[in-house]
Amino acid sequence: MSKTRTDWTRAEISALFELPFTELVFRAAEVHRGHHAADEVQVCTLLSIKTGGCPEDCGYCSQSSHADSGVEATKLMDVREVLQSAARAKDSGSQRFCMGAAWRNPKDRDMPAIVEIVRGVRAMGLETCMTLGMLTQEQADQLAEAGLDYYNHNIDSSPEYYERVVTTRSFADRLETLENVREAGIAVCSGGIVGMGETREDRVGFIHTLATLPRHPESVPVNALVPVKGTALGDMLSDTPPAKIDDIEFVRTVAVARICMPQSMVRLSAGRESMSEVTQALCFLAGANSIFTGDTLLTAPNAGDDEDAALFAKLGLTPLSGAEPMRAVEAA
Ligand code: SAM
Ligand code: DTB
Ligand code: SF4
Secondary structure (H helix, E strand, O other): OOOOOOOOOHHHHHHHHHOOHHHHHHHHHHHHHHHOOOOEEEEEEEEEEEOOOEOOOOOOOOOEOOOOOOOOOOOOOOHHHHHHHHHHHHHOOOOEEEEEEOOOOOOHHHHHHHHHHHHHHHHOOOEEEEEOOOOOHHHHHHHHHHOOOEEEOOOEOOHHHHHHHOOOOOHHHHHHHHHHHHHHOOEEEOOEEEOOOOOHHHHHHHHHHHHOOOOOOOEEEEEEOOOOOOOOOOOOOOOOOOOOOOHHHHHHHHHHHHHHOOOOEEEEOOOHHHOOHHHHHHHHHOOOOEEEEOOEOOOOEOOOHHHHHHHHHHHOOEEOOOOOOOOOOOOO
């Protein structure tokens, strides 16, 4: 297998975006088959362990205290409750349990409970992932020590567009946490959001940043913006500008991510609920090989387990790993 490249140029990535669509998807599918079983899709479950009231001003997020989205702030969930939820996820065939907290960063006083959660979820035989905001090196080391498998921290967009979406922290802050996570020996999950009004050049810059990290993230979530009323980007709901991302451009982004980061798991993340089966199928063809399942993401609705089981049956996809097959429901 050829060495994974981390020296992509923006011009090369831009040229991939400009390929005829079918040629781009064909190339991405080839890369996908060269590195992964193309009929296997990883199934992950998300749980918000601390919702809302976040001091950050991310323009897309329902959980920001700068937004007026109606999401109520909660305290950090009880360890026992989190473990019950993880057990349900395992039961319905999930491989990975991803836990999110609406924090700018965890406080040191939160760490003992977080460590207990990681230990407990891991003991159930699930892979663990957390997304808690910025981490110091010490906190990353603590999570590694507890056995955390993955840490999710998205760069979200190009360095240029980022500051138009978030002002309370910088792109450089994001990269610093990613470095701390790597240094601690935790696998990196980092991706972003498509459809925030960014240009194609921003999507190029977004993939370029990830594909030129010293090591590619093991997981790359590609989210389609879920526009939430009351957030700065909540207006991107219509077909008139600023409009919802075009499905073909979304699939192109997935394909380019797959080509530039051949070994990574590319996750078709938020936004699937409003995506047609055909668009999702094209994403799987273009190299997406991971999803979130369950009725809710963190606060937004998601295609539920039954719908996904039906989609998998229809497309002949199998959940990755030793996980049990997704429950019930034959395709019509
Ligand atoms: N507070 C932590 C942080 O920002 O790193 C973790 C939770 S945060 C909700 C995780 C990621 O979810 C964000 O980085 C963003 O990429 C994604 N996200 C949040 N709201 C979204 C939305 N409305 N549509 C699509 N993706 C979204
Ligand atoms: C990621 O890239 N997508 C997930 C996960 N990482 C934490 C979050 C999506 C959030 C969608 C909006 C919501 O549920 O509020
Ligand atoms: Fe807070 Fe994360 Fe939402 Fe930003 S994306 S407002 S940091 S919860």
